[in-house]
Amino acid sequence: MTQDTLPVLIADINAGEWAAHSRFRGIYVKRLLTSTDNALASVNVVRVPPGSVISRHHHPTQVETVYVLAGQSILTLDQTDAPFNVGQAAAIPMALEHALRNEGTEMVELLTFFTPPLT
Numbered sequence: 001m002t003q004d005t006l007p008v009l010i011a012d013i014n015a016g017e018w019a020a021h022s023r024f025r026g027i028y029v030k031r032l033l034t035s036t037d038n039a040l041a042s043v044n045v046v047r048v049p050p051g052s053v054i055s056r057h058h059h060p061t062q063v064e065t066v067y068v069l070a071g072q073s074i075l076t077l078d079q080t081d082a083p084f085n086v087g088q089a090a091a092i093p094m095a096l097e098h099a100l101r102n103e104g105t106e107m108v109e110l111l112t113f114f115t116p117p118l119t
Contacts, residue, residue: 009037013045013111026052035117042117048073048108053101062114064092071108074101 011032021027026049033043048054048071056076066075067089075084076099077092084090084100092098102108 009033011037011043018047021046023057024054027054033117035119038117040117041113041115044112044114045069046110046112048100048102048110050102050105050107054099056097056099058095058097059092059114059118060095062116062118063094064098065113065115066090066092067111069109069111071102071106072104073108074103076100 013030013032016030016032018028018030021029028047030045031042032045033041035042046054066084068084068086070086072083072085074081075090076082077090078097100108100110
């Protein structure tokens with residue numbers, strides 16, 4: 001059985017194009033799995049350049065799980081700041097205000113999971 005005939009989609013983190021994030025200036029996203037691919041979750045890779053910020057926002061109907069692939073950042077959950085660095089993960093409850101800023105000198109790269117998927 002080849003990948004083309006498998007009953008599931010295998011997404012390659014190294015394939016595909018980076019796009020400017022539709023809401024956050026200077027942030028880039030690569031969509032690995034969308035609601036079309038998976039009715040239960042969507043998966044993205046997000047790049048946050050040094051000095052860039054994902055401003056305060058919330059997801060009213062999704063839980064966001066984030067894993068740091070590279071870099072060092074500050075994650076703000078509600079009103080609390082915490083270091084959020086490579087190898088760490090966070091599960092952000094739906095409707096909780098959150099933000100992330102890259103105060104380091106290296107690119108921050110995040111793997112994000114949304115359940116249910118973003119549309």
